[in-house]
Amino acid sequence: MADAVRRKPNMAKEKVKMPEQDPNVRNSNFEEVALGYTKEMAMEEATRCLDCKKPFCMEGCPVNVPIPRFIEQVVAGNFEKAYEIITEENALPAITGRVCPQENQCEGKCVRGRAKGCESVGIGRLERFVADYHREHGEHKTPHVEKNGKKVAVVGSGPAGITCAGELARRGYDVHVFEALHKTGGVLSYGIPEFRLPKTIVQAEADGVAEYGVDFETNVVVGRTITVDELEEAGYDAVFVGSGAGLPRFQGIPGENLNGVYSANEFLTRVNLMKGYMFPDRPTPVKISPTVCVVGAGNVAMDAARTAKRLGAENVYIVYRRSEEEAPARKEEIHHAKEEGIQFKFLTNPIAVNGDEEGWVKSITCQEMQLGEADASGRRRPVPVEGHTFEIETGTFIVAIGQSPNPLIRQTTPGLDTQKWGGIIVNEETMETSRDSVYAGGDAVTGAATVILAMGAGKKAAIAIDEKLSGK
Template sequence: MDKQPMPSPDIATGRLTEQELNHNFSDAHPPLSHEQALVEAERCFYCYDAPCIEACPTSIDIPRFIRAIATGNMQGSARTILDSNILGGSCARVCPTEILCEQKCVHNTLEEGRPVRIGQLQRHATDWQMEHGGQPFRRQPETGRRVAIVGAGPAGLACAHRLAMYGHDVVLYDRHAKAGGLNEYGVAAYKLSNDFAQKEVDFLLAIGGISVVGGKTLGVDFSVGDLKRDHDAVFLSIGLTGVRQLEMEGETLDGVQDAVSFIETLRSMSKTDVPVGRRVVVIGGGNTAVDAAVQARRLGAEEVTLVYRRGAENMSATAVEREWAQTNGVTVRLWASPVAIVQEDSALAGVEFARGSLNESGKPVYNADDRFFIPADMVLKAVGQIFCHDPISGEEIAIENGRIMVDAEYRTSMKGVYAGGDCTPGEDLTVAAVRDGRDAAEAINAALSSAA
């Protein structure tokens, strides 16, 4: 192993000026002008039985909203999107459209790599609605029913809006001070710039009938049983709050932290106050790893290396995300598994990795005798998030394979309690969480209506 001496850890704030940081964390993908949107909309074939609709977890009628843009009907376009996905603005910015709707665009068979820019068009329409039309939906007459929602992320917000639309009163509880969930605290700042997550929350809450109670934690400040006693139904959208560990000595050293916490800190503070290392190693292969690596680089880290234990084809981060990391100066190392967090004089010095490959059976193996060392004064762990069941321990809620089990109507095994989003089985995508919240609200409304 080739290991070079390294100076003491160097983690500091203010590596870049405020002007440089503002530039680095501005909108990563600027919006289309109206003229550009018209040109792009006219490329759409408005397919019958469009494959892009099937690829969208919220089943937005994509040809319909694009046709509306092309004919100048911006209000109609936005309404089509928001009918299916009330968080269409944030989903347009954070969805991996390259593996969802845009991957299925028929233009890929005619002009490889040039699908209609569905995500950008969706952003254009929803931004227009938020800027010019406000909340397009109105509440039905009040029903007198109250629903508690735990978790004010995409699933909880989508559920709250749909229930409020039906006239129910909703109380949204969240452990954070602000609503928004991952959109507010867990997504790279340059993806949802200019405080967009909170602007979208305000837009959604404008329907009325929704109260947000921040700084309250399930299992600490109240229980599911408490909520059931005081409400007609409960929806759990508590996400994945646990973080996997490397299970190796040195994880508690200064400079070693999980990437989720790093991103949350960055989203919660002024960029000038966020400390970052000069040499940063990010361990993981998902979108969180990419977001952490790129943001570390944009905070002023001189060297950022993202290390993943298998090949690029196995990374959960899409090819677009991997390319984004590399164009932002992040070095990507594949087929390497961490074997030791290296210390010098009780301080972080770097990470030692074993090189890997596939064996004859197609399984990854790592050679303990073939190692290399990457010096670092900051290590960010992005090796996966897990469901933390402590808040619902003791409740009659079934959990299997680390997720809350629900039926086709999003009902848990506890009567009157529903669940959706990342805490239940399925894809860990913002747009999938929105679908869960929307559809759970429909099930809750049907149950409340039949019981009336």
């Protein structure tokens, strides 16, 4: 850094360990697993940063956080200044610090992590610490923004929508966010469990965006309550669609319509958004059996399995047709799941759900698999081992194999080009769709992906909208 005194870095090979709840305690409660750094821990971890002349870590950040600059402030104990630096580019640091796959992004590019036996700097942990410190100790300042007289509609209050809204509001636009559910936050509220992302933090981050003058309106289903055409007729100068990917996919195997079969989307929404884990204090019972099977091995599958364990299931199985090396979930999530007693059945593919006389799940039939040649995704293709099937007795089967965008918007917006599978087609430089002044980003475009990638798309769209409407 040109404006900082050079210092001798801390050459410790491992990150400062993050305090966590004991696995045998946390697997029966919904309190946050990771407890966060103290000031001393954060400052010690920050000294591991080499303050590289060429910060490769920034190349891995979809929202371009100036990582070395904020870490240098943590080293000096200037946590509020660190927060100011982060939020120049990232409006939701308390969220991204918790749920970003840093190991594949900023930390994946960290020079420290390239050395044998050495861990990258804990950038995500430091970002989380700074955001939490600001929320608990920082001075509250209501921002003042000069309005420019133009207004933009944002569809969806998930990470893409809320980022786009915040960026535009900072630039002086009147922004109105339409959310289909009764709570803001999108997937941050309905999809990610309390023990990974407390909802008070989601609300606090949304409130921070609202302070720039963003109006949020819930219980509005764009495509049903109001259409994109009607938003334009109402005088909005641009529309950003960040409606996510909430339409669950199923395997298409026999028995998926039995009682006791959930999509992970429904299961997590009942528990997270509707507080099913607080029944009977909240009127949303979630029926599960002593043994629960979850098909899939992404982060959503880990969330569903760990949630089922907390709801009282004695045996919870992750059933996945590939090996652990191919599992798309973060390594940290798999590690936490194993610690909490989740059992993994790799190279196993459910081929039928079997029911009892009353129409409830009683077991699943599984096919043993082996890995063959690589497929289009670069992963080895799973192929059946002929003659090797077996059953798992279970009363609850949760399908967590992905989601697609809801078809409502594409069905009610003439001239909006989409992929065969439902994703909205955009210009990747500007995020503009085939409809003039209609933009889109996040899971509505890519299908289910990460929070930070959705935020990056929302930010890119906001910049493009500003450039067009301001005539830059």
